Amino acid sequence: MSKRALITGGAGFIGSHVAERFLDAGYAVEIIDNLSSGKRVNLPAAATFHELDITSADAARVIHEGGFDAICHLAAQIDVRKSVADPAYDAGVNIGGSLNLLEAVRASGRKTRFVFSSTGGAIYGDFVPLPSFESMPKDPESPYGIAKLSVEYYMGYFARVHGLDTVALRYSNVYGPRQDPHGEAGVVAIFCKRIRDGEALTVFGEGGQTRDYVYAGDVAHANFLAAEVPLPKMAQVDTKSFNIGTGIETTVIQLSEIIGQAAGKPVKVNTSPARPGEVQRSSVDISKARDVLGWTPQVALTDGLKATYDFFAGQK
Numbered sequence: 001m002s003k004r005a006l007i008t009g010g011a012g013f014i015g016s017h018v019a020e021r022f023l024d025a026g027y028a029v030e031i032i033d034n035l036s037s038g039k040r041v042n043l044p045a046a047a048t049f050h051e052l053d054i055t056s057a058d059a060a061r062v063i064h065e066g067g068f069d070a071i072c073h074l075a076a077q078i079d080v081r082k083s084v085a086d087p088a089y090d091a092g093v094n095i096g097g098s099l100n101l102l103e104a105v106r107a108s109g110r111k112t113r114f115v116f117s118s119t120g121g122a123i124y125g126d127f128v129p130l131p132s133f134e135s136m137p138k139d140p141e142s143p144y145g146i147a148k149l150s151v152e153y154y155m156g157y158f159a160r161v162h163g164l165d166t167v168a169l170r171y172s173n174v175y176g177p178r179q180d181p182h183g184e185a186g187v188v189a190i191f192c193k194r195i196r197d198g199e200a201l202t203v204f205g206e207g208g209q210t211r212d213y214v215y216a217g218d219v220a221h222a223n224f225l226a227a228e229v230p231l232p233k234m235a236q237v238d239t240k241s242f243n244i245g246t247g248i249e250t251t252v253i254q255l256s257e258i259i260g261q262a263a264g265k266p267v268k269v270n271t272s273p274a275r276p277g278e279v280q281r282s283s284v285d286i287s288k289a290r291d292v293l294g295w296t297p298q299v300a301l302t303d304g305l306k307a308t309y310d311f312f313a314g315q316k
């Protein structure tokens with residue numbers, strides 16, 4: 001009998017790549033998504049779809065009755081600015097929904113590997129040396145980052161007290177086909193669409209801000225390994241948390257140039273005043289994921305951005 005995986009947020013950008021990765025490996029895949037930002041068209045045909053909210057009793061029932069070997073939990077309110085405007089809503093989905101699922105795993109009594117999509121871009125804050133290691137001080141500046149870190153602490157509790165088998169993947173800035181302009185690497189989608197349409201790009205400040213861009217297919221493979229690889233027992237919050245990125249910083253200007261080259265089009269850039277509070281530099285150290293999960297990113301930024309641009313170009 002094939003192994004069984006549940007992907008929450010599987011109609012979304014990264015979740016749909018994760019669902020495809022498990023299907024490719026021969027898993028039976030089920031998806032929970034309320035389609036709030038995800039799209040039906042993203043759902044792989046071979047997956048069983050439950051149109052449900054992760055905060056609902058029905059979602060808990062899917063877990064209770066599903067007999068899953070692995071759950072990859074990606075469904076979330078992903079917009080950092082929305083979390084600032086309405087922290088209670090963000091916490092309701094991102095903490096409340098995650099607790100609903102963790103409680104359902106506990107109640108099922110089954111040994112299910114629970115892989116949580118956390119963030120490396122929004123929990124380390126602005127004051128740690130780069131690239132950030134998992135054990136560096138966490139100082140999230142947004143309600144979104146606080147909620148993600150809170151769920152990691154709850155997972156520590158469920159692992160230690162109830163024996164749940166949990167893992168957190170702290171993604172840097174994920175980009176790729178099907179990405180949403182509101183996510184943490186939304187700039188890639190925005191730049192691709194503007195260059196496609198011959199419009200000027202807006203760059204804030206000098207455009208020297210850096211991010212660590214990792215390809216969605218590589219992130220999907222990290223989820224797969226995190227579901228399969230034997231892991232140590234939970235000691236403290238960072239024991240089973242892994243940065244997933246590249247360790248490479250790319251500036252906004254460099255990003256615009258690489259997408260322009262992929263498109264074969266000239267890029268026009270307008271500058272706008274720097275945005276107060278914006279993180280200036282960000283990148284994550286990935287040696288722990290390499291050593292423990294056996295994961296390294298395979299897709300170079302130029303290749304990944306070409307695939308992403310071609311996806312958006314094909315949408316017109």
Ligand SMILES: NC(=O)c1ccc[n+]([C@@H]2O[C@H](COP(=O)([O-])OP(=O)(O)OC[C@H]3O[C@@H](n4cnc5c(N)ncnc54)[C@H](O)[C@@H]3O)[C@@H](O)[C@H]2O)c1
Pocket residue numbers: 008009010011012013014015032033034035036037038039052053054055073074075076077078093097117118119120121170171172173174175180183184185
């Ligand atoms: N994109 C990035 O760069 C990035 C970086 C770090 C972490 N993450 C995390 O990765 C995960 C996936 O993000 P994404 O970029 O693919 O975003 P996305 O918006 O494309 O995917 C999120 C999915 O969750 C669904 N969803 C939202 N609220 C729900 C609810 N209450 N019940 C059921 N489904 C719900 C949405 O419909 C959507 O399909 C999220 O947890 C996000 O926080 C993303």
